Amino acid sequence: MTESVTTTCGYCGVGCRLEAHRREDDGIASISPALDGPANLGHTCLKGRFAHRFARHRERLTTPLIRDERGGPARAASWEEAIERIAAELGRVRAAHGPDAIAGLASSRATNEDCYAMARMMRAAIGTNNIDNCSRVCHSPTSFALRKALGLSGATGSFSDFDHTGATLLIGANPTEGHPVVGARIKQATLRGMRLVTIDPRRIELADYGVLHLAPRAGTNAAVVLGIAHVLARDGFVDHAFVAARTDGWAAFAELLPAYAPAAVEAISGVPAADLERAAHVYGEASEACIAWGLGVTEHKHGSEVVQLICDVALMTGKIGRPGSALLPLRGQNNVQGSSDMGALPDTYTAYRSVADEAVASSFEDAWGVPLSRTKGYTIPQMFDAAVAGELKAMYVFGEDVAQTDPNTAHVVHALESLDFLVCQDIFETETTKYADVILPASSFLEKSGTFTNAERRVQLVAPAIDPPGEARTDFEIIKAVSRALGHELPWATPADAMDEIAALTPDWAGISHARLGRRGLQWPVAPDGSDAPILYERAFAREGGRAHFAALPYKAPGDAADDEFPLILVTGRRLQHYNAGTMTRRTGNVELVDADVLEIHPDDAARLWISDGDRISVRSRVGRIELPAQVTDRIEPGHVFTTFHFPETRTNLLVGASADVNTSCPEYKVVAVDVRPIGEQPARVPALA
Numbered sequence: 093m094t095e096s097v098t099t100t101c102g103y104c105g106v107g108c109r110l111e112a113h114r115r116e117d118d119g120i121a122s123i124s125p126a127l128d129g130p131a132n133l134g135h136t137c138l139k140g141r142f143a144h145r146f147a148r149h150r151e152r153l154t155t156p157l158i159r160d161e162r163g164g165p166a167r168a169a170s171w172e173e174a175i176e177r178i179a180a181e182l183g184r185v186r187a188a189h190g191p192d193a194i195a196g197l198a199s200s201r202a203t204n205e206d207c208y209a210m211a212r213m214m215r216a217a218i219g220t221n222n223i224d225n226c227s228r229v230c231h232s233p234t235s236f237a238l239r240k241a242l243g244l245s246g247a248t249g250s251f252s253d254f255d256h257t258g259a260t261l262l263i264g265a266n267p268t269e270g271h272p273v274v275g276a277r278i279k280q281a282t283l284r285g286m287r288l289v290t291i292d293p294r295r296i297e298l299a300d301y302g303v304l305h306l307a308p309r310a311g312t313n314a315a316v317v318l319g320i321a322h323v324l325a326r327d328g329f330v331d332h333a334f335v336a337a338r339t340d341g342w343a344a345f346a347e348l349l350p351a352y353a354p355a356a357v358e359a360i361s362g363v364p365a366a367d368l369e370r371a372a373h374v375y376g377e378a379s380e381a382c383i384a385w386g387l388g389v390t391e392h393k394h395g396s397e398v399v400q401l402i403c404d405v406a407l408m409t410g411k412i413g414r415p416g417s418a419l420l421p422l423r424g425q426n427n428v429q430g431s432s433d434m435g436a437l438p439d440t441y442t443a444y445r446s447v448a449d450e451a452v453a454s455s456f457e458d459a460w461g462v463p464l465s466r467t468k469g470y471t472i473p474q475m476f477d478a479a480v481a482g483e484l485k486a487m488y489v490f491g492e493d494v495a496q497t498d499p500n501t502a503h504v505v506h507a508l509e510s511l512d513f514l515v516c517q518d519i520f521e522t523e524t525t526k527y528a529d530v531i532l533p534a535s536s537f538l539e540k541s542g543t544f545t546n547a548e549r550r551v552q553l554v555a556p557a558i559d560p561p562g563e564a565r566t567d568f569e570i571i572k573a574v575s576r577a578l579g580h581e582l583p584w585a586t587p588a589d590a591m592d593e594i595a596a597l598t599p600d601w602a603g604i605s606h607a608r609l610g611r612r613g614l615q616w617p618v619a620p621d622g623s624d625a626p627i628l629y630e631r632a633f634a635r636e637g638g639r640a641h642f643a644a645l646p647y648k649a650p651g652d653a654a655d656d657e658f659p660l661i662l663v664t665g666r667r668l669q670h671y672n673a674g675t676m677t678r679r680t681g682n683v684e685l686v687d688a689d690v691l692e693i694h695p696d697d698a699a700r701l702w703i704s705d706g707d708r709i710s711v712r713s714r715v716g717r718i719e720l721p722a723q724v725t726d727r728i729e730p731g732h733v734f735t736t737f738h739f740p741e742t743r744t745n746l747l748v749g750a751s752a753d754v755n756t757s758c759p760e761y762k763v764v765a766v767d768v769r770p771i772g773e774q775p776a777r778v779p780a781l782a
């Protein structure tokens with residue numbers, strides 16, 4: 093006999109609803125898709141369905157660990173001792189250096205309630221706005237741009253728009269690996285006649301299902317999108333009535349377009365002019381069309397500008413706010429949308445309301461009974477810079493493996509070593525916990541209750557299938573205990589109570605409660621009567637005055653470029669079988685499928701460099717050097733190489749420098765100039781590729 097619970101997958105932002113079947117010995121027997129899950133419609137990918145063995149892996153953290161001296165050995169400790177140590181050290185730092193010498197990270201893998209609790213602890217118990225989350229290194233450019241152009245930080249529609257649309261432009265996203273259930277929905281849509289254009293320097297799997305694949309040079313999206321807008325304007329696809337009634341800023345944008353004729357764009361991006369024309373016509377001719385995008389758009393120096401240009405394309409054609417016409421950013425982690433919605437950001441409370449807004453800040457002061465700072469806190473990269481500069485003294489890292497996944501690893505490690513005190517709260521020891529003074533054993537998504545918000549803004553319930561192992565506790569219980577020890581009581585018995593507070597303090601969440609979410613969840617904004625919003629902006633945009641805004645932003649070159657010394661461009665991304673830092677998937681059967689990061693290289697580049705499939709090679713950038721095996725494949729464009737960051741042995745992010753998005757500091761993970769060569773060979777002079 094097995095008991096089952098219905099819950100939500102804890103890996104990616106698709107938000108598949110799962111049935112988790114429990115064994116008598118408190119393990120997971122199996123997981124199957126929930127047939128009524130609105131995002132997954134009875135499907136899952138191999139992570140959601142099979143990658144659950146990590147939960148009972150012998151390396152799970154099962155007791156708090158303490159280092160008596162920095163860099164020394166970790167020993168098991170009681171919860172009482174661990175929490176007393178945290179309260180004493182953070183109290184000491186605050187007394188000596190003020191609250192802003194302490195910073196926290198909330199986990200985009202954890203629940204909304206966990207992230208809200210973490211943000212409240214940092215703001216109310218410590219007294220600082222130094223709180224951020226993984227969205228910083230992911231889709232923060234999307235959030236920035238959507239708010240600026242349209243008003244709200246979320247997809248304008250739902251995954252079901254793929255079922256009702258005539259065409260989709262998919263830019264810099266690889267859903268069959270990163271969002272597999274959405275990838276499958278896109279495949280099905282193409283089989284029913286949806287015309288798909290893929291835009292990626294790699295020939296991703298979905299390119300085989302599309303009518304057209306464009307392979308721009310990494311970092312040239314702005315030119316491609318402006319080129320598409322040029323053709324749309326030139327060939328009569330502008331919806332002038334929509335532009336006049338619902339937008340402002342069109343004239344300045346239109347003035348920009350003559351410079352982006354297809355031939356000019358070809359010169360910048362390498363995309364043949366004729367293909368650019370066809371792509372624009374596929375989008376323009378469909379009465380309903382979607383644009384979906386991923387990190388190939390955001391993780392660039394001008395990522396937030398390209399998202400604004402994507403909004404421009406939807407606005408000029410009026411393809412927004414209707415079934416089948418949506419802007420769909422494929423948000424990454426299971427709850428990266430939610431952790432940001434919850435105000436685990438240095439400049440905003442829940443629902444992106446500024447910490448400097450007097451009315452908002454005082455509503456939280458009234459609810460929490462403490463004075464709150466009106467000063468913006470540090471973003472993640474600012475935290476590391478401040479630690480190295482000696483201004484930040486302590487960090488509380490909840491569910492983020494910054495020493496493996498943040499850019500510029502050497503700098504991150506330097507920052508962590510520079511702190512006086514570091515707390516990590518995770519389910520495994522990680523690259524980051526190596527530098528921690530106290531490590532707290534937390535619970536995975538299979539062991540707790542709360543909610544996650546998927547990439548459609550859909551808030552869905554999470555329910556525990558099994559208990560946390562050993563003495564591990566839920567993140568919610570841990571944060572409550574630490575906050576109490578710091579002198580600020582979080583007054584909720586359960587995550588459902590925390591959600592009631594969130595709803596009371598957040599107009600866009602007013603109608604949300606655990607009881608109301610049911611089996612299908614609700615898509616915010618949710619009105620007090622419980623009605624939700626699968627489609628945004630049907631009648632008005634959420635900016636002041638209700639009009640959307642065109643951004644007039646020209647193409648600008650990426651932060652890094654190939655030269656004689658570093659002639660190839662490294663692009664990094666993901667593989668289906670492994671998930672980000674890999675702490676979970678590396679502890680499942682998925683390692684039998686893929687057990688290392690490899691460097692994808694085009695056969696022409698490989699031949700020039702005397703590299704064969706499987707050779708161990710050295711990859712050197714301006715800031716670091718790593719070694720890994722080569723995989724020769726023509727799915728990547730010549731001049732580019734590609735790898736992942738799932739294995740700590742590789743330390744891919746030693747190669748990534750400090751270049752970042754101009755508006756949000758999202759790292760430029762996708763454009764790193766590198767020198768590649770077989771290990772043991774003499775330096776080979778390779779001509780730069782344009």
Ligand SMILES: Nc1nc2c(c(=O)[nH]1)N[C@H]1C(S)=C(S)[C@@H](COP(=O)(O)OP(=O)(O)OC[C@H]3O[C@@H](n4cnc5c(=O)[nH]c(N)nc54)[C@H](O)[C@@H]3O)O[C@H]1N2
Pocket residue numbers: 104105230263264265266267269270271291292293294296308309310311312313385386387388389422423424425663664665666667668669670671672762
């Ligand atoms: N299996 C698996 N699934 C995951 C994750 C995982 O680690 N593993 N991580 C989750 C997370 S956190 C996220 S954010 C999502 C990410 O999901 P995606 O956004 O799909 O992520 P990536 O694979 O990093 O990058 C997408 C594509 O961008 C392309 N690209 C790079 N530079 C450019 C460019 O200049 N222009 C264009 N047009 N394309 C470019 C790359 O070649 C790549 O194919 O996936 C989530 N899902």
Ligand SMILES: Nc1nc2c(c(=O)[nH]1)N[C@H]1C(S)=C(S)[C@@H](COP(=O)(O)OP(=O)(O)OC[C@H]3O[C@@H](n4cnc5c(=O)[nH]c(N)nc54)[C@H](O)[C@@H]3O)O[C@H]1N2
Pocket residue numbers: 199201202226227229230231387391424425490491492493494497498517518519520522534535536537567664665666671672673674675676736737744745748761
């Ligand atoms: N080179 C390169 N680097 C990248 C990227 C890239 O494309 N290229 N992508 C970036 C992106 S988009 C992202 S989002 C980041 C992801 O980077 P991270 O957020 O660091 O990676 P994750 O593996 O998602 O999870 C972080 C940690 O959370 C822990 N964890 C999981 N569930 C829970 C839980 O319920 N509670 C607690 N307490 N801990 C938990 C995991 O064990 C892990 O240590 O990586 C970034 N790094």
Ligand code: SF4
Pocket residue numbers: 101102103104105106107108132136137138139140141271272273274
């Ligand atoms: S597609 Fe994403 S949410 Fe769905 S099962 Fe796979 S990892 Fe989980």
Ligand SMILES: [Mo]
Pocket residue numbers: 229230231424425428
């Ligand atoms: Mo991400």
